[in-house]
Amino acid sequence: MQTLNDLLTESIIFANREVLSPHYTPQKLIYREREINNIEKAIAPSLKGERGRNLFIYGKTGTGKTSCVRYVINEVKNIPNTKAQISYINCRIYNSRYRVFSKIISDHLPTYAKRGYGAVDLYEKLTSWIEEEGRILVVALDEIDVVKDLDDLVYTLTRINSDIKTGGVTIIGISNKVSFKEELDPRSLSTLYETELVFAPYYATELYEIIKDRVAVGFRKDVITEEVLRFIAASAAKEGGDARFSLKVLSRAGEISEERNKSKITMDEATQAAKVTEEDVVYEVISTLPEHQKLVLYAIAMLAHGGGTYKKLTDGVDTYLFSGEVYNRYKSLSESMHRESKSERWYRKYLADLEMQGLITSFESGKGIRGHTKLIKLMYPSEKTKQVLESDIFGAAKEPPGTETAGR
C-alpha cells in the first residue's frame, strides 16, 4: 500500500516508506518460530475456556517481542466463537492499574467504558463479565516495567481468578528490561514468571534476512546493494541485535540519499545513517535515566572529557577512570544542583545500572593499582554524552554547574 506521502513525493528511492517504519508489523516473522509457538501455548488453553499459565517475555529492544505477541493475538482474533478475550496493552500509555483496567473495559465493554466509573466499579464489572460466560481474559502487558503500581495491578488481576467460579485471567508480561526480575516484589514475581520466554538478540545474518524482506517492498529496484545491506545488518548486530535499529538505519539512509538527490544508497549514506541513528539511541537511553544516574554519568563524561589532573589510566587505546574520583565528582555535582548525593552503596548500584544499559563498562582492577579499585570506561564519545546530558539535565541553561570552578 502506498501512503499519501509516497504519492505526493514520487520518490526515486522509496517505493513504500511504511514497510520500513519500525512501527510496521510485518506479515511474516522469521527466526521466531519457537517464540511464537511458546506464546501460542500460553494462549491456546483460553480458546477452550481454560486458564493458561502466565507468561513472561523479556529480551533487549528490537528482538521482536511486541511483533510476535501481536502476531499471535491477530491469529486468535480470527478464530470465531472462542472463550478467549484478548487485550493488548502498551503500558507506556496505560501506565497505572486504573488505566490498564479502563483500557480492558473499553476493549470489551465499550458502552460501559464511557461512563467514567471508579476503580472498584471497573473491577466488579470486569469480574462479572468474565464469569457470566466463563470467558478467559488474556491481558498482554507490553513494557510492563513502566507501570507505576505494578504490584497492585498484578495482585488485582490475579485476585479475579480467586473471586470467580468460571472463567479466568491469564497475564502475558513483556519487558525490554532484562534486570526487571530483580526489582519485583516476590509475590508479583512468582505470579508473572509462571513460565518465561527469552528473546535473544538477532545475529547479523538474521538481521540481514529481516531487512532484505523489507527492502524488496520498501525501496525501488536497485536502490541498495548487498554490501550496504550487510553493513547495516552488522551495525545493528553491534547495537545489541536490534531489528528496529536496522530498520531505522535503512530508512534514514534512504532519506539522506534523497536529500542528496541520489538515486542509490551507497556506503556513504549508510555510514552516516548508522552514526545518526546510534546517537538517537544513546539520546533515548540517557533521557530515560533516573536523575542520579544521569548525574553519575555526567560526572563520568566530564572526567573522561577533561584533560585535568584527576587520576585516570590509559592503555594507549582506552581511558579508564577511577571509581572513587567519579564518586567525588558526582557528589560535588549533586551539591551544586542542591540535590542530596546518595551513598556509595547507591552509587555502586547506579554504576551497575549504567553498565546494564551499555553506557559504561567497569571492572575491578587487579592488585597493584592502588590495592583494589573499580575502573570505569565511558562507552560513547564523551563530548556527545556531555552535550546530551547538559541539555537534558540543565535544560536551556548555558553553564552547567559543578565544573572545576563551581562552588558558591
Ligand SMILES: Nc1ncnc2c1ncn2[C@@H]1O[C@H](COP(=O)(O)OP(=O)(O)O)[C@@H](O)[C@H]1O
Ligand atoms: N523476526 C522478525 N522478522 C521480521 N521483522 C522483525 C522481526 N523481529 C523484529 N522485526 C521488526 O523489528 C521491529 C522491532 O521489533 P519489535 O517487535 O517492536 O521488538 P521489541 O518489542 O522486542 O522491542 C518490528 O517493527 C519489526 O518490523
Ligand SMILES: [Mg+2]
Ligand atoms: Mg516492544
